[in-house]
Amino acid sequence: MNATLTNNIKHLLMALVAQGVRDFVVSPGSRTTPIALLLAELAHNDANIRITIDVDERSAGFFALGLAKTKSWPVVLLATSGTATANYFPAVAEAKIAHVPLIVLTTDRPQELQNIGAAQTIDQVKMYGTHAKDFAQITLQDEGANVTEYIDYHVQQLVNIAATAPAGVVQINLPLRKPLMPDLGEVWPSVTKHNILASARTPKANNVEEFVTLMKTGKVMLLAGPTEGRMDTKAVLMRDLAELLKVPVLADVLSSxxxxxWAINGIDALLEADVVTEDLVPDVVFRFGGTPVSARVSSWLKQNNVTLVQVGEEAVGHDYTRYAKLTLNCDEETLLEAMQTLGDRSDENPFGNAWLQVKATLNNTVANAEFSEATLPVALQALPYGAEIFIANSMPIRDMDNYFVPRNPVRAFANRGANGIDGTVSSAFGMAMSGNPAYLLTGDLTLFHDMNGLMLAQQTGRPMTIIVVNNNGGGIFSFLPQAAAKDYFEPMFGTPLNLSIEKIAALYDAEYVEITSKEQLAQTVSVPADKLKIVEIKSDRDKNVGDHRQLIDQIKAAFND
Amino acid sequence: MNATLTNNIKHLLMALVAQGVRDFVVSPGSRTTPIALLLAELAHNDANIRITIDVDERSAGFFALGLAKTKSWPVVLLATSGTATANYFPAVAEAKIAHVPLIVLTTDRPQELQNIGAAQTIDQVKMYGTHAKDFAQITLQDEGANVTEYIDYHVQQLVNIAATAPAGVVQINLPLRKPLMPDLGEVWPSVTKHNILASARTPKANNVEEFVTLMKTGKVMLLAGPTEGRMDTKAVLMRDLAELLKVPVLADVLSSxxxxxWAINGIDALLEADVVTEDLVPDVVFRFGGTPVSARVSSWLKQNNVTLVQVGEEAVGHDYTRYAKLTLNCDEETLLEAMQTLGDRSDENPFGNAWLQVKATLNNTVANAEFSEATLPVALQALPYGAEIFIANSMPIRDMDNYFVPRNPVRAFANRGANGIDGTVSSAFGMAMSGNPAYLLTGDLTLFHDMNGLMLAQQTGRPMTIIVVNNNGGGIFSFLPQAAAKDYFEPMFGTPLNLSIEKIAALYDAEYVEITSKEQLAQTVSVPADKLKIVEIKSDRDKNVGDHRQLIDQIKAAFND
Known part of the structure; x- marks a missing residue:
């Protein structure tokens, strides 16, 4: 009936699978019909293929983003033609900067219906502009001699383009002509895996030796920036190296x-409290990963004329201070492994020990401070072994970066590429697909922006604990200069929405708890949820500003004692 | 303190106002600070300026779209940098095809923070690609000699580019450098209005004469397609002309x-029931407005080799049947007025009378049919005088196009440019800003996709009655071929969300009513709501398919009697 279309779609799907794609996030629509049905048949035959359905494409995009972060491998999105595909734009923009591999399959009307008033037809060609790493238009209803083989090869190539550093988004636009019904229940082709993966770049031996010598003798620190998706091995290697060479690590909350x-937290708070004395300034810093959550740390290094070496292949050139003396574009794991082969440091490192003292003073002070938005990360130290927590932008990520030191190994995630507040709930459910205990820390405004993402609790069946700090609006703006414009501040920036978190929980059949103490929060998060659980902490924007200022004062006082 | 920035922003805002812009839709953020605060000051001083705050930019985009439709004049959107701006993409894509004028102000980071790892920084230059009609990047912090005068002039030009046919979207990207606090409380400049509006094209006199002669003697029909935003005057002119010349009008539900x-509804149902006999086929059809909601009508005209003349300046070239014999790119109002000057038709028009008979038979049959999703438009005939109803895509727009004949003058709206299900609630609230009794007819899936739009009830303070046909999922897919793929249909297309409409109403403090009869619905909608009111009609997707088929059978039977 529809043999060419059916066969080419099967090759498209099998090519994706051949290159290791396992997850497909589908938003229902009409134009997607043949791909969606054959995908369902494929998943029916192969238990490794997972399909998640999300009717809201904006949410679907951010869900795929979160999922791809945990896998470090492309996740496929599938949408029908028209504005549906434009809803992916926010997640695509985030993925570009955060180096998250996504394959966006946008189905389209055939060429004879373009720009001529047909329904659900918008210009989808290169529609994400510079935000996509590559673009391909594949005509599936084409009986040309080499078309099927081309699909086999090129789709595999596109998976690798998305996956290799810097990872990013590939859009594949698929014009489809009616009839759209594929032939179901027939034999599937086998597709050969092509080896087209680009090899990682290797650091030079003299670089490695020079670095290790520096670390053993000088005032050196590592700066571990956000690298959620690809951090597991690197985090272990970095911890081992720090131990071996006794080097302190300025460890971003998203570095794992x-x-x-040797992992030092809270550099932003320490700098704000102005307690980082001159003897704590390093001579050399090796920065791994992306732009750190703390903006102050970059300025501080620059002001003190610290030699900054930027290492790694993902975030090359991502240094808005334009200050790195050397950028080493190489595979970070290879470098870290090579450094470890050059032996340990036998003597004490007084510089490193001074930083350990700073860390102890900071964390003791915060541990004894009153429960507030600022100190809430202390209670989250009780997260269970292997937990994964998605942290919303704006205030939560700043507080967590300062004061979150998990007791157990925990992976922390956030959308720090473009730092949007959009899509956070969906990205968290994407993360939850890993099957580990899942948590989300968010404010009320960010929760609201992606409230539809809560539907993914039902769609994925994944349990999650969502901790909502409800200060009825945009808390971060109270810290910015516009807070002084009192006449216009509340409607223009504060945006109180008067959301009832309890009613949101009711709408999505979630368990609801309101929490008022550190102990209660620690106890609640120490046990993974078995369904959707929403934990509300009521706060107040003005009080929050005061609490943050008071905590900085307490830190200052502790260091001056 | 920040004199250049303050002065240039004031000129930007006053230039918009000089060209008639009154509505600003703002999503809070940090980078927008100086514009948002000065705008608030402007609105404080000038009661004609309206600001609506919507934290969800996707919703804000569709809200502005709905609002601009009622005004036929540009509405301004303002967002902070980063993925926030990407959330406008769905509404921008819709606005392009639906010819809705929007000015999108995207604030941006300054050039030295581009593509270098800075926060909330994505490539915003021409980010909507071909979907925006024009793009300008305006640097407000520039002390160059003619910059302020340039802003005065160019911004006024951009308003006109957005407004003149075909109306569309203009993006103005505004890179802003810290410090962002403007100087408040100072004198505002006055800005001179430039006369740069393009003049409308005038139809030629011989065309007009030829058309009128044809209408007085031949089998001629008018086809009034969707033209919501600009239809008021045209609709009146078209009704008068039909009356004068006794010409039947195939009147799309969105034609007003x-x-x-002489307005014939239900052409799609009549063609589906196969009751449009040969003597009812016109020789010539004049099509005004966009692509009709009914897809069958275009095919029917083509199959019968009817001479199709496409008239108007907005939708030129929007004829995916590629069948119009003549496209008259001219101002429709001018043409309609010119035609009326050529006098009335004195004798009877048997062709026209035959169509009036068809209309009577159709509407009598439907009026007496059982209450169902299909016949629900009959109850909506009770909408009060001057009401405005926004109709969701998918099933509601089809049913309304067939069977909705309001008793009073009512304006009907829908997003029929790109036909998305996204942003419908927000667009409806944009429509509601006109202050007329506001209604929204939607399915549950479309409601869910833009549930955040319900927050606009609070943000705008506008009352609205939302009629939700809840068939727990995507009802339209049950009419398509994939419904046969029973194994995969329900999760991949049906997408039951098991939403509780009552709990949604509770979350947003809306009045909730469940309705089960035609009379109850008619009574409920006959009185405008005084707050947010959600009316649920529970349906069933399988039953809905049966009801639609049964109604077509009844129509067929009525004509065969």
Whole structure:
């Protein structure tokens, strides 16, 4: 009936699978019919293929993003033609900067219906502009001699383009002509895997030796920036190297290097409290990963004229301070492994020990401070072994970066490429697909922006604990200069939505708890949820500003004692 | 303090106002600070300026779209940098095809923070690609000699580019450098209005004469397609012309030509029931407005080799049947007015009378049919005088196009440019800003996709009655071939979300009513709501397919009697 279409779609899907794609996030529609049905047949035959359905494409995009972060491998999105595909744009923009591999399959009307008033037809060619790493238009209803083989090869190539550093988004636009019904229940072709993966770049031996010598003798620190998706091995290697060479690590909350003896948290708070004395300034810093959550740390290094070496292949050129003396574009794991082969440091490192003292003073002070938005990360130290927590942008990520030191190995995630507040709930459910205990820390405004993402609890069947700090609006703006414009501040920036978190929980059949103490929060998060659980902490924007200022004062006082 | 920035923003805002812009839809953020605060000051001083705050930019985009439709004049959107701006993409894509004028102000990071790892920084230059009609990047922090005068002039030009046919979207990207606080409380400049509006094209006199002669003697029909935003005057002119020349009008539900003696509804159902006999086929059809909601009508005209003349300046070239014999790119109002000057038709028009008979038979049959999703439009005939109803895509727009004949003059709206299900609730609230009694007819899936839009009830303070046909999923797919793929249909297309409409109403403090009869619905909608009111009609997807088929059978039977 529809043999060419059916066969080419099967090759398209099998080519994706041949290159290791396992997850497909589908938003229902009409134009997607043949792909969606054959995908369902494929999943029916192969238990490794997972399909998640999300009717809201904006949410679907961010869900795929979160999922791809946990896998470090492309996740496929599938949408029908028209504005549906435009809803992926926010997640695509985030994925570009955060180096998250996504394959976006946008189905389209055939060429004879373009720009001529047909329904659900918008210009989808290169529609994400520079935000996609590559674009291909594949005509599936084409009986040309080499078309099927081309699909086999090129789709595999596109998976690798999306996956190799810097990872990013590939859009494949698929014009489809009616009839759209594929032939179901027939034999599937086998597709050969092509080896087209680009090899990782290797650091030079003299670089490695020079670095290790520096670390053993000088005032050197590592700066571990956000690298959620690809951090597991690197985090372990970095912890081992720090231990071996006794080097302190300025460990971003998204580096997964915490907890570790040498992992220093809270650099932003320490700099704000102005307690980082001159003897704590390093001579050399090796920065791994992306732009750190703390903006102050970059300025501080620059002001003190610290030699900054930027290492790694993902975030090359991502240094808005334009300050790195050397950028080493190489595979980070290879470098870290090579450094470890050059032996340990036998003597004490007084510089490193001074930083350990700073860390102890900071964390003791915060541990004894009153329960507030700022100190809430202390209670989250109780997260269970192997937990994964997605952290919303704006205030939560700043507080967690300062004060979150998990007791157990925990992976922390956030959308720090473009730092949007959009799509956070969906990205968290994407993360939850890993099957590990899942948590989301968010404010009320960010929760609201992606409230539809809560439907993924039902669609995925994944349990999650969502901790909502409800200060009725945009808390971060109270810290910015516009807070002084009192006449216009509340409607233009504060945006109180008067959301009832309890009613949101009711709408999505979630368990609801309101929490008022550190102990209660620690106890609640120590046990993974078995369904959707929403934990509300009521706060107040003005009080929050005061609490943050008071905590900085307490830190200052502790260091001056 | 920040004199250049303050002065240039004031000129930007006053230039918009000089060209008639009154509505600003703002999503809070940090980078927008100086514009948002000065805008608030402007609105404080000038009661004609309206600001609506919507934290969800996707919703804000569709809200502005709905609002601009009622005004036929540009509405301004303002967002902070990063993925926030990407959330406008779905509404921008819709606006392009539906010819809705929007000015999108995207604030941006300054050039030194581009593509270098800075936060909330994505490539915003021409980010909507071909979907925007024009793009300008304006640097407000520039002390160059003619910059302020340039802003005065160019911004006024851009308003006109957005507004003139075919109306569309203009993106103005505004890179802003810290400090962002403007100077408040100072004198505002006055800005001179430039006369740069393009003049409308005038139809040629011989065309007009030829058309009128044809209408007085031949088997001629008018086809009034969707033209919501600009239809008020045209609809009246078209009704008058039909009356004068006794010409039947195939009146799309979005043409606002209904109710009228000569306005024929339900052409799609009539063709489906196969009751449009040969003597009813016109020789010539004049099509005004966009692509009709009914897909069958275009095919029917083509199959019968009817001479199709496409008239108007907005939708030129929007004829995916590629069948129009003549496209008259001219101002429709001018043409309609010119035609009326050539006098009335004195004798009877048997062709026209035959169509009036068809209309009577159809509407009598439907009026007496059982209450169902299909016949629900009959109850909506009770909408009060001057009401405005926004109709969701998918099933509601089809049913309304067939069977909705309001008793009073009512304006009907829908997003028929790209036909998305996204943003419908927000667009409806944009429509509601006109202050007329506001209604929204939607299915549950479309409601869910833009549930955040319900927050606009609070943000705008506008009352609205939302009629939700809840068939727990995507009802339209049950009419398509994939419904036969029973194994995969329900999760891949049906997408039951098991939403509780009552709990949604509770979350947003809306009045909730469940309705089960035609009379109850008619009574409920006859009185405008005084707050947010959600009316649920529970349906069933399988039953809905049966009901639609049964109604077509009844129509067939009525004509065969």
């Amino acid at each position: 290097v915490r907890p570790n003896k | 030509v209904r109710p009228n003696k």
